[in-house]
Amino acid sequence: MLRSTRPGRTVAALAASAAALLAFSACASGSAAGDDGGDVTIDYAIWDQNQQPAMEEIAAAFTEEHPNVTIDIQLTPYKEYFTKLQTAVSGGAGPDVFWMNGPNFQLYASNGVLAPLDDEGIAASDYPQGLIDLYTYDGSLYGAPKDFDTVALWYNTELFDAAGVEYPSADWTWDDLKAAAAKLTDPAAGVYGIAATQYGQENYYDSIAQAGGEVVSADGTETGYGSPEALEGITLWTDLIEAGSSPTAQQMTDTSAEDFFLSGKAAMFQNGSWAAVAYAENPDIAEKVNVAPLAAGPEGNQSVIHGIGNVANAKSDELEIAKEFAAFASGEQAAKIQAETGTVIPAFNGTQQAWVDALPQYDLQVYIDALETAVPYPVSKNTAAWNAIESEILSQVWAGTLTPEDGLAQLADEMQAALDAESE
Known part of the structure; x- marks a missing residue:
């Protein structure tokens, strides 16, 4: 799970981070101390409390197969996770196995922080290709795909019924989305048709x-923000705000965009697959919402695919066991454990149906079907550097202080400079 528009660090701060990771790569390598059969403890760092019970069950399953190995799960909230991780690995330490996401992956892999997993028997055909591509660097697989998330359109059935609007369907286009949003908007009641958030992954x-x-080329060297297609993709959302079918950027700053949906003040809200269990557990909306595929634009209804990868610390004192556990925690047995909790969609092919079945009240198959046309989450060697630029400029576009045309022209120039700096 990742919202790419979370305020990022500055380019200078990211340069410091990269330098710290480079310093780490020069540290002495660890050894596989557990190879002699003695008792071993592996630290496993994660960031999602909702997934901790499943991770504990996965850890117990590994220990059952390896009685001398104990997995110590270390939970750190996402907002602190990468700061803590950077500090630890820069000091030559850090957890033995940890979660990784797309925006940070290449920075860590290119600086020798991660151990390649090519010798762990991980079959690329067992996972969505987009995730294998996401966690491959310089020809080697460094991250074992643990789960994935795609994006779909959630809607409030009560608000649709009250307005006499048909529910979203698989053949919806952007025009249908905009027309429905206009019909669902009721200024007197403070209800909007949709929350047009400044969220990258979800919108x-x-x-x-x-x-x-495209946001960035597949090789991470060229920005796509200067294209007419990027402009069209951005103006879909800014036009909805301008038409009054969505709260303004300021309103969605004062009250989170998702809170508009949760409180029944927005009829539609695009969100990732992680939202399903949260909505099912929310008594205010659990029985009032459902989910449909994204509306199609000129080239289709593509969703971004992202997901967490299990990675092994290249400097772990228990490197061989760490690599084995990283692969195990993304394998079929672990995937089935994850699926049954309903918290995330497991990445291992053939295990996702249990996730769909865990919440039968919602049409969750749409998230699985989205794999057919999914596009990889946009990343480069130092994604966070241009994420910060992207967030700053697009916030002005959403607020209306920059036109989409001027904003994207500026973004294209500044993002390209950041991408060029990655190869220096």
């Missing part, structure tokens, strides 16, 4: 792909 990364554009 404009998807619509840029649906318009035939």
Whole structure:
């Protein structure tokens, strides 16, 4: 799970981070101390409390197969996770196995922090190709895909019924989305048709792909923000705000965009698959919502695919066991444990149906079907550097202080400079 528009660090701070990781790569290598059969403890760092019970069950399953190995799960909230991780690995330490995401992956892999997993028997065919690509660097697989998330359109059935609007369907286009949002908007009641958030993964990364554009080239060297397709993908959302079908950027700053949906003040809200269990457990909306595929743009209804990878610390004192556990925690047995909890969609092919079945009240198959046309989450060697630029400029576009045309022209120039700096 990842919202790419979370305020990022500055380019200078990211340069310091990269330097710290480079310093780490020069540290002495660890040894596989557990190879003699003695008792071993592996630290496993995660960031999602909702997933901790499943991770504990996975750890217990590994210990059952390896009685001398104990897995110590270390939970750190996401907002602190990468700061803590950077500090630890820069000092030559850090957890033996830990969660990794796409935006940070190449920075860690390119600086020798991660151990390649090519010799762990991980079959690429067992996972969505987009995730294998996401966690491959310089020809080697460094992350074992643990789960994945795609994006779909959640809607409030009560608000649709009250307005006499048909529910979203698989053949919806952007025009249908905009027309429905207008009909569902009721200024007197303070109800909006949709919350047009400045979220990359959930909104404009998807619509840029649906318009035939890209945020960054597949090799991470060229920005796509200067294209007409990117502009079309951005203006889908800013036009909804301008039309009054969505709260303003300021309103969605004062009250989170998702809170508009949760409180029944927004009829539609695009969200990742992680939202399903949260909505099912929310008594205010659990029985009032359902989910449909994304509306199609000029080139289709593509969703971004992202997911967590299990990685092994290259400097772990228990490197061989750490690599084995990273692969195990993303394998079929672990995937089935995850699926039954309903918290995330497991990445291992053939195990996702249990996740769909865990919450039969919702049409969750749409998230699995989205794999057919999914596009990889946009990343480069130092993604966070241009994420910060992206967030700053697009916040002005969403607020209306910069036109989409001017904002994307500026973003394209500054993002390209950041990408060029990655190869220096």
